[in-house]
Amino acid sequence: MVCLPLTHALTAKTRPFLGDIPAETLPSLRLHVVMPDPATFFRKHNGFLRDLKDRFYYPALDSSQARRHDTWSESLIARHASGIDWEKFSRKGNDVPWNITVLNRHQERWRWQLLSGNEALPWSRELIKRYEDKWYWDSRSISDPDLSSNPALPWTANLIEDYQKKWSWGKLSKNPAIPWTSDLIGRYADRWDWKGLSRNESLPWSAHLVERFANRWDWDTLSRRNSALPWSENLIDRFSNDWSWDKLSANTALPWTGDFIGRYADRWDWSRLSSNPALPWTGDLISRFSDRWNWDRLSRRNHALPLSESLFVRFEKRWGCPQFSSRTDVPWSKDLLNQCLDRWDWKRISRNETLPWSDELIAGFVDHWNWEALSGNEALPWSEGLIEQHENRWDWEVLGRNEALPWSASLVNHHREKWTGRSLAGNESVPWTEKLIYQNEDVLKSQTHWRLLCGNEGVDWTESLAVRCLDDLVQESRTCVPKFERVQWWVQVSKNEALPWSEELIARYADHWHWGNYRQRGGLSANEALPWSLSLIDRYSVRWNWSRLGRNRAVYEALKSHITPNLIDQVLGNRP
Numbered sequence: 001m002v003c004l005p006l007t008h009a010l011t012a013k014t015r016p017f018l019g020d021i022p023a024e025t026l027p028s029l030r031l032h033v034v035m036p037d038p039a040t041f042f043r044k045h046n047g048f049l050r051d052l053k054d055r056f057y058y059p060a061l062d063s064s065q066a067r068r069h070d071t072w073s074e075s076l077i078a079r080h081a082s083g084i085d086w087e088k089f090s091r092k093g094n095d096v097p098w099n100i101t102v103l104n105r106h107q108e109r110w111r112w113q114l115l116s117g118n119e120a121l122p123w124s125r126e127l128i129k130r131y132e133d134k135w136y137w138d139s140r141s142i143s144d145p146d147l148s149s150n151p152a153l154p155w156t157a158n159l160i161e162d163y164q165k166k167w168s169w170g171k172l173s174k175n176p177a178i179p180w181t182s183d184l185i186g187r188y189a190d191r192w193d194w195k196g197l198s199r200n201e202s203l204p205w206s207a208h209l210v211e212r213f214a215n216r217w218d219w220d221t222l223s224r225r226n227s228a229l230p231w232s233e234n235l236i237d238r239f240s241n242d243w244s245w246d247k248l249s250a251n252t253a254l255p256w257t258g259d260f261i262g263r264y265a266d267r268w269d270w271s272r273l274s275s276n277p278a279l280p281w282t283g284d285l286i287s288r289f290s291d292r293w294n295w296d297r298l299s300r301r302n303h304a305l306p307l308s309e310s311l312f313v314r315f316e317k318r319w320g321c322p323q324f325s326s327r328t329d330v331p332w333s334k335d336l337l338n339q340c341l342d343r344w345d346w347k348r349i350s351r352n353e354t355l356p357w358s359d360e361l362i363a364g365f366v367d368h369w370n371w372e373a374l375s376g377n378e379a380l381p382w383s384e385g386l387i388e389q390h391e392n393r394w395d396w397e398v399l400g401r402n403e404a405l406p407w408s409a410s411l412v413n414h415h416r417e418k419w420t421g422r423s424l425a426g427n428e429s430v431p432w433t434e435k436l437i438y439q440n441e442d443v444l445k446s447q448t449h450w451r452l453l454c455g456n457e458g459v460d461w462t463e464s465l466a467v468r469c470l471d472d473l474v475q476e477s478r479t480c481v482p483k484f485e486r487v488q489w490w491v492q493v494s495k496n497e498a499l500p501w502s503e504e505l506i507a508r509y510a511d512h513w514h515w516g517n518y519r520q521r522g523g524l525s526a527n528e529a530l531p532w533s534l535s536l537i538d539r540y541s542v543r544w545n546w547s548r549l550g551r552n553r554a555v556y557e558a559l560k561s562h563i564t565p566n567l568i569d570q571v572l573g574n575r576p
Contacts, residue, residue: 036538038562042571045541049563049571051550054085057563072096074105081106083568090114098122100130112136117145119152125159138168151177157184169193176202182209189213195221201228207235220244227253233260245269252278258285265289271297277304283311290318299323309336316340328354334364346370353379359386371395378404384411396420403429409436416440421449428458434465450476455492463500470509477512490514495522497529503536516545528554534562 042049072095077084089096090111096102098121103110113136115121128135128147139146147153148171155178160167169188172178173196180203185192194213198221203209205228210217222229224247229235231254236243246269248254256279261268270289274297279285281304286293298305299320305311309331312319321340324330325348332355337344350373355361357380362369371390375398380386382405387394396415400423405411407429412419413436421444424430437444437453444453453459454469473493477486494514499505506513506524516525524530525548532555537544549555556563 034538035533035535038534039567039570041534041538042562042567045546046571048546048550049568051547052556052559052563053083053568053572054088055551056553056556057083057560057568074102077102078105080565081109082572083565084109087111087114091118093118093120096120100127103131107131107134113139114145116147117150119150121152123150123153125154128153128159128163137163137166138171140168146171148172149175151175153177155179157187160184160188164188164191170196173197174200176200178202180204182212185209185213189216194218198222199225201226203228205229207238210235210239214239214242217242220247223247224251227251229253231255233263236264240267246272249273250276252276254278256280258288261285261289265292270294274298275301277302279304281305283314286311286315290315293318296320296323300327303327303329307331309333312336313339321345322348325349326352328352330354332356334361337365341368344368347373350374351377353377355379357381359389362386362390366390366393372398375399376402378402380404382406384414387411387415391415391418397423400424401427403427405429407431409433409439412436413439416443419443421445422452425449425452426456428456430458432456432459434460434462437465451489451492454489455496457496457498459498461498461500463502463505466499466505467508470512474509474512487514491523494524495527497527499529501527501530503531506530506536506540510540510543515540515543516548522548525549526552528552530554532558534559 072092074097077096086106086109091114103115112131112134116136116139121127136144136146138148146168148168153159155175157179160172160178169191170193173193178184180200182204185197185203194216195218197203198218205226207230210222210229219242223244231251233255236248236254245264245267249269249272254260256276258280261273261279270292271294273279274294281302283306286298286305295318300323307330312330316339319340321343322345324340325345330336332352337349346368347370349355350370357377359381362374362380371393372395374380375395382402384406387399387405396418397420399405400419407427409431412424412430416439419440421440424440425444425448430436432453444450450469450473454473459465470493473489477489490512491514493499494516514523516523523545525545530536532552537549537555537559
């Protein structure tokens with residue numbers, strides 16, 4: 001047992017928040033810290049050790065060993081077999097010496113489904129045959145790995161034939177590495193997933209291939225998803241009654257020209273066509289089919305348009321100005337704003353950060369802006385003069401949350417009568433100091449404001465300021481406040497990494513902190529700024545969220561000197 005004297009100055013009791021507390025009035029608090037035996041501690045919390053080992057220790061070992069040995073060796077794998085995360089290891093690439101010996105020696109540890117999808121294995125007919133009963137031939141799930149979807153296998157027509165009863169033919173149909181031929185497709189015509197085959201761009205696509213299996217293709221998929229077809233007007237004309245024309249209208253691989261579009265004008269889905277960025281967009285093309293376009297989609301979704309002020313003016317009456325209002329690719333100018341003055345969505349315009357914002361632009365449309373939205377726009381040329389100029393128009397609640405303002409103590413104090421505590425207290429750009437907080441105590445007057453302030457990482461936190469703020473929060477927590485709301489306060493505070501964390505501070509408010517078990521939030525257990533040590537963790541062992549503790553890198557960094565291969569073997573034995 002090791003006793004570490006830790007001294008930290010804390011207030012003896014809750015004081016009023018205002019005013020300075022002389023340092024000499026802060027009594028010394030001594031905590032006697034008992035350092036537990038690491039092996040005993042980790043035996044008690046072996047799941048915690050496993051989390052740290054899997055997430056941090058062995059990944060670190062991977063990189064360090066790679067630097068020393070260039071790669072994992074068979075002996076290195078054997079030496080650390082008990083500590084390796086075999087699920088992760090089964091996914092590894094060429095830094096593992098993949099061979100029959102390694103696979104054989106640890107065959108009871110490997111995750112064979114993951115191995116089945118691993119492209120780094122030395123795939124051969126012999127390897128597939130040797131572990132035929134261990135491979136996952138069909139994972140049943142679209143996203144899960146298996147042999148059928150693995151492009152690294154030595155694919156041949158014979159390999160497919162030999163195991164035709166084991167393959168997932170749906171996965172096989174999408175595999176780009178199969179040696180696709182027209183004959184191979186015809187040989188297993190009744191087995192393929194033709195929807196998957198229709199989207200597979202590795203097939204030897206030709207007009208002849210399309211013709212040969214015209215009755216089997218999924219034409220919806222072929223029309224929409226496959227850019228590898230030899231697209232031409234002849235191909236489209238040849239199968240004009242088979243294509244899904246609404247899907248075709250969105251296909252970016254077609255040989256788009258104005259004449260081509262005009263040729264099939266009555267077949268296209270013009271809404272989808274209006275959103276297709278691959279069309280040869282020009283003013284003339286837009287004019288040619290002006291009565292057919294979906295102008296709402298053209299205005300809202302198509303970012304391939306060669307937008308210019310002249311193009312906008314040319315079709316001024318057609319554009320959906322409200323839809324344009326949020327776009328970032330419009331050549332915004334004062335003249336353009338005037339072109340559609342009464343049709344813009346001025347709330348969207350006011351939020352749009354791509355306008356050429358200037359004091360003059362703001363003044364020029366002062367009666368049109370949505371001032372609530374404008375107050376939150378971080379792209380404005382913010383200055384104290386601009387704020388002063390439109391003092392009576394701003395939404396001061398929204399303005400107080402805007403971190404782009406030229407925040408200073410003078411700005412806060414100058415407009416003290418207009419700010420709201422709710423917005424200012426949570427703003428991390430406000431240069432909060434103990435003095436500034438004192439000066440604006442009348443603004444920061446509600447429980448919500450104190451909670452937001454205590455959770456604000458932009459505050460210039462001192463020990464005395466933190467204690468005063470937290471003591472006040474404790475007092476407020478004891479009033480008639482719903483339990484749910486009280487918990488929410490401390491959730492926010494417990495995440496604050498800027499507080500002057502110490503073991504004494506943690507102990508002082510131990511019954512108030514959110515330790516990490518509320519609605520899957522991190523709390524103290526996920527906070528990387530705490531003075532992590534084995535003794536701290538042991539002292540509050542019944543309070544931590546151990547799962548989150550095991551994912552906290554700062555915890556691992558503080559404990560890594562205790563975690564060694566010997567300790568891992570000692571505590572976990574041969575358990576992977």
